[in-house]
Amino acid sequence: MLKILNIMYLNLFVICLIFFTSIATEKLNDCNRCKVLSDSFKNWLQKTARGKHEGGDAAWEEAKLKSYSRSEMRLVEIQEGLCSDVKKHQGQCYALAEEVEHLLEQWWIHEDPNSQDVFAWLCVNTLRYCCPKNHYGITCAPCPKDEYNNICGGRGECDGEGTRQGNGTCICNRGFTGKYCESCAENFYSVDKESCKPCHKACDGCRGEGAAACRLCKPGWQLESGACNDINECTNINICKSHQFCINWEGSYACKNCDDTCKTCKGEGLANCTSCESNHMLWGGKCLDEALKQQIFSSALKKLGLYVFLILAASLMYQRMKAVSSLTVLLIGIIIYFSEKESILYIFNVL
Incomplete structure (x- = not known):
């Protein structure tokens, strides 16, 4: 049991290692890389938002009448912390930060952070890695809207939305289809205009809920009787091969191999045999080989000889000593009981 648990824990560790390694090495597209960087920049912009100079050349900054909020000192603080707060894809964030350091300095000097968002300026307008919200593709075309001005009817998302990729078609939520995700998909039915529910698993298309x-x-x-019911394929005795047994599932079936000791069987395991090979004997659903069969047969002959001897001995004793005949019969009964009990336990242990 301990060995099995150790194997399970080892497998779980390997799965987790593969999962987290794949996350760490996942290659982000240019837009997502830029978004990770701009989110980190905004975070450090907020962390360094204080109303006075602290340390360094603070006196020199004040002497020049420069506000800390737009000072070079604050920019240095932001750049020193940039990407250190990123949990995933930190390496890609650092790489891009090094590439666009001069652009961030340009934004810091010439743009107003209260009116010009760093993501929009850097990722959308300058690097052209991303598109504004609800736009897609190389030209940042608008995503499709339905008659109520909802992107993809409010039931899906635009392919490539926010990036310079994609073709703008609606990727509908589960159960919806159509140009604007306005219809129920195949094997779904409409409950109201805003929701589609899956048909019963027996249905190939439906009008509503349930198999009927x-x-x-x-x-x-x-x-059958106006509803779709499961076909029990296992009623067909020829559905599986001779050395297999049938398992019926809803809507399907499976053929599983019999135990190696069986010729034919009715279920899984070595106790469900229905017939055996020529050199085996069927005993309580199990196939016994020739050696075991001879062993059981030999044991039965020995016990038969013992019982015959005891009966003859009891008969002679009865003729000579009638007074102790009852005690003799009781003793023989006890011997037979324990002999049979031991034999049955032996057979079960062997099987």
């Missing part, structure tokens, strides 16, 4: 609302039945199901 199916338009057609899927393979593995059949129409």
Whole structure:
């Protein structure tokens, strides 16, 4: 049991290691890299927002009548902390920060952070890695809107939204389809204009809820009494090969191999045999090989000889000593009981 638990823990550790390694090495596209960087910049912009100079050349800054909020000192503080707060993709953030350091300095000197967002200035307008919200593609075209001015009807998202990629088609939420995600998808039915629910698993298209609302039945199901019901394929005795047994599932079935000791079987394991190979004997659903069969047979003959001897001995004793005959019969019964009990336990242990 301990060995099994150790194997399980080892497998879990390997899965976690692969998962977190894949996250760490995942390559971000240019837009997402820029977004990670700009989010970190905004975070440090907020962290360094204080109303006075602290340390360094603070006196010199005040002498020049420069506000700390737009000072070179504050920019240095931001750049020193930049990307250190990023949990995922930190290496990619540092790489881009080094590439665009001069651009961030340019934004800091010439733009007003209260009116010009660093993400929009750097990622959308300058580097052209991203698009504004609800726009997509190389030219940042607007995403499709329905008659109510909702992007993809409010039931999906625009392909490439916010990036310089994609074709702008609507990627609909589960259960919806159409240019603006206005219709229910195949094997879904409409409850109201805002929701589509899945058909019953037996249905190949439906008008509503349940197996009785199916338009057609899927393979593995059949129409009975107005509803699609499971076909029990296992009633066909030839559905599986001779050395297999059938398991019926809803809408399907499976053929599993019998235990190696069985010729044919009715289920899994070595106790569900229905027939055996020529050199084996069927015993309580199990196939016994020739050696074990001879062992059991030999044991039975020995016990038979013992019982015959005891009966003859009891008969002679009865003729000579009738007074102790009852005690003799009781003693023989006890011997037979424990002999049979030991034999049965032995057979079960062997099987």
